[in-house]
Amino acid sequence: MSYKNFPMVPRVIFGRGSFNQLNDILEPKRLNSKAPFIYLVDDVFKSNTWLTSRIPLAYDDRIIFISAAEEPKTSQVDELVEDIILTTKERPSGIIGIGGGTLLDLAKAVSIMLTNEGEAKDYQGWDLVKNEAIYHVGIPTISGTGAEVSRTTVLTGPEKKLGINSDFTPFDQVVLDSELTQGITKEQWFYTGMDCYIHCIESLEGSYLNAFSQSYGEKAYDLCKEIFLDNNLTEEESQEKLMMASWHGGMSIAYSQVGVAHAMSYGLAYLLGTKHGIGNCIVFDHLEEFYPEGVKLFKEMKAKHNIELPQGICANLTDEEFDVMINVSLGMAPLWENALGKNWKNIMTPEKLKSLYQKM
Numbered sequence: 001m002s003y004k005n006f007p008m009v010p011r012v013i014f015g016r017g018s019f020n021q022l023n024d025i026l027e028p029k030r031l032n033s034k035a036p037f038i039y040l041v042d043d044v045f046k047s048n049t050w051l052t053s054r055i056p057l058a059y060d061d062r063i064i065f066i067s068a069a070e071e072p073k074t075s076q077v078d079e080l081v082e083d084i085i086l087t088t089k090e091r092p093s094g095i096i097g098i099g100g101g102t103l104l105d106l107a108k109a110v111s112i113m114l115t116n117e118g119e120a121k122d123y124q125g126w127d128l129v130k131n132e133a134i135y136h137v138g139i140p141t142i143s144g145t146g147a148e149v150s151r152t153t154v155l156t157g158p159e160k161k162l163g164i165n166s167d168f169t170p171f172d173q174v175v176l177d178s179e180l181t182q183g184i185t186k187e188q189w190f191y192t193g194m195d196c197y198i199h200c201i202e203s204l205e206g207s208y209l210n211a212f213s214q215s216y217g218e219k220a221y222d223l224c225k226e227i228f229l230d231n232n233l234t235e236e237e238s239q240e241k242l243m244m245a246s247w248h249g250g251m252s253i254a255y256s257q258v259g260v261a262h263a264m265s266y267g268l269a270y271l272l273g274t275k276h277g278i279g280n281c282i283v284f285d286h287l288e289e290f291y292p293e294g295v296k297l298f299k300e301m302k303a304k305h306n307i308e309l310p311q312g313i314c315a316n317l318t319d320e321e322f323d324v325m326i327n328v329s330l331g332m333a334p335l336w337e338n339a340l341g342k343n344w345k346n347i348m349t350p351e352k353l354k355s356l357y358q359k360m
């Protein structure tokens with residue numbers, strides 16, 4: 001038995017308003033005294049001067065606004081990298097991602113692809129990255145995905161939706177300022193928060209569970225209950241606790257795996273472009289069979305916050321389309337093995353999976 005030796009985020013700053021310290025954090029990391037920092041920022045902040053005016057631009061630093069309407073793609077990473085190489089005179093000092101999971105994953109992937117040859121799709125998988133990424137910083141403005149702590153950056157490529165999992169993927173620095181999460185819609189807050197809740201259930205109910213994952217998973221699970229059910233927190237407390245729930249949920253799956261909901265929502269994302277948070281919710285709503293307690297509580301949370309999930313998204317799919325989705329999903333072997341054990345193939349047959357998708 002050989003145990004995995006995982007890196008963790010080496011530096012984190014936590015606190016409301018900590019975003020104001022960004023200049024102090026970054027300036028010592030500036031290379032050749034003037035190489036630029038490139039900010040990848042969710043374009044919902046484009047006219048939000050409360051946030052953008054506090055991004056400390058100097059020399060040739062620049063902001064690239066990016067829409068998070070779609071899941072991040074390998075081709076998008078390649079275009080960003082090409083653009084950065086063509087428009088900056090020297091290797092950037094760092095990449096800073098500001099936004100939700102999409103922007104954080106793009107920042108991780110771009111920082112890797114600036115120092116590694118070829119295309120992003122060549123690195124989808126486990127431990128394929130050869131060279132250390134450039135310095136990269138994650139600043140979440142939505143909590144739940146765990147992208148701020150994870151060792152992966154999940155990208156949709158021409159053949160698959162799969163992460164670049166490597167020791168060079170985790171951020172060098174994370175800024176956790178819960179004030180940045182305040183402008184979000186109720187739906188987005190719920191879907192992304194439920195990504196965290198589902199990480200906990202899939203980790204805690206999985207066959208890969210161990211004391212490391214359990215300790216983080218249980219904490220994140222308790223925080224999710226406080227935030228989404230108990231309802232006796234102030235808005236600030238709720239935002240701060242969800243930030244820490246996301247962190248712990250991400251740490252929990254670092255040393256185990258996710259499960260059925262993630263494996264199935266990857267299929268939906270690949271075929272239909274369904275975004276991660278809402279996709280997980282659509283799937284999880286139908287998984288009583290695998291996670292009875294977890295789904296029961298999920299339905300309570302959904303009712304409490306008056307969330308209506310889309311129905312019938314698979315209603316008009318052809319057999320070929322179902323097959324594409326089923327192949328993507330069943331390709332996530334570690335997720336299925338974690339969820340259903342070594343003999344998962346006998347339980348989750350293509351027919352069984354199709355019948356589950358047909359309910360959605």
Ligand SMILES: [Fe+2]
Nearest residue numbers: 145195199262
């Ligand atoms: Fe997730």
